Amino acid sequence: MRRAMGIGLAMMSLAAAAPPGTPQPRLDLSAPFGLPHDWQLFTTQGPEEEDPGGNRAPGALHLCITRDGGRTYRPALDTMLVTGGGKSVFDTAHYLEFARVIRPAPDRPLLWVQVASLHAGNGDQIVGRMALAYDRAGQRFVPVYDKRTGRNNNQDVRFIEQGALRGAIISAEPTTGAPFAFWITVNRIGRDGRYAPILRYRSSTRYGDGNPLAVIDSEMPETLRRLNLWRPGSPLPLPDGPCPQPRLIARVLWCTPPKR
Template sequence: MIRAALVLALLAGGAAAPQAKQSATLDLAKPFATRAPWRLTVVQGPDSVDVADNPEPGALTLCLSRDGGRSCSPDLSQALHVGPAPDLFDVPHYLESARIVHPAGGRALLLVQLASVHSGNGDQRVSTQLLAYDRAKDAFVSVYARRAGRNNNQEVRYVAGGPLQGAMISAEPTDDKPFGYWITVSKPDSALRYTQALRYRSATHYGDGNPLAVIDSEMPNIERRLGLWRPGMKLPLPARGCARPHLVNTVLWCD
């Protein structure tokens, strides 16, 4: 069924009880002060199966519309497409998040995260998009988009607060030894379009035993490289808490 996150996020509609199809909506007119009655509608089809015939939620159809669904733009359902040829992981089946976020300055963006069915090894294709409202065109436009997998601790994260509020951070595996991650930070300009502000190879290594998410373990390095933190200052800690924060070769550990 549609994930609980959808029920919580799409407050204007809410998901129906389990049935062949479910739908939920998010009213965008008020938070974005749109000229037309913009609304995001998500419909989930009947239950499905993955490549190994394991049960999966049904396919999602997303419509960002100003005319009650008669037209949809941009086409959010295409976010998982990678190449010209279709594959088994092009279609969204999981709505990870659909919520309104506020970068520094109080302006609003629509954050949508989608995921495909699982592969044979449990991996998924995950897309993250940010959309801004263009008042002159009365349209929503993509200002950030990135795809990643799951199985190697990849992550694409919106930073909701702190010195990096509004930034998008991605951690993606390197292809060569010592296996680590490419850390990329993108920040919005005055028009809320995201551009790369930082990219480096992580000090965190794959399989190093650190239970923290890669982005959390790398936050001291991220903030130091951006001039936001230096040794001697209070360590930047993950939101879920950190029992005994300390650095190991510039990487944050909590145990």
């Protein structure tokens, strides 16, 4: 199997009022960011509705970062799935997949939020991910990375927690032309505190090749090689899960022999 994810956002007025809805669990931001009491990720959810496939689905989500129980936004995160095209039913988040604090460096916390749209008739979703830092001068959180992708074609976006690329964000997105592979993009945080790409290449991993590893894992040796962080002959960089028979085949990591 391979996985998928992604994001996008627009800022809203700090003085806007939160819409009504059913309150959801809140994430405290005061302690990890060293802020005064009551900073939190505040979430409410509307009533159930029908998705384009005719199935019952959770209602629309309203998400905001607030220090006053949702009365004002710093900022709102309701447009994480909005694209530049026309208005769509998939512009609105209905699933909060997770929200947590990540650390590109021990003294640099970021808020990482992942949401998803309603399911389309084919089961696909728009998935948005965003990393936000606290701006002490502006007394609000600001996005430092955001990306949206679909889910059905093994898209993936991952924050790297350890190893040579600790703190980086890697994405894998399918190419549009044959032979069908993936665009691998590595983003690093810069001096301005925002993420920017430092590497982009077409993968040796092919779509539908039968490799059960996630694309980012199967490409990790090649990604590190291109960044001069790994050399052939050195121990292979392995995924977190079981990898009983690691081997490189045409620059791609496999943990089990390919099926013939």
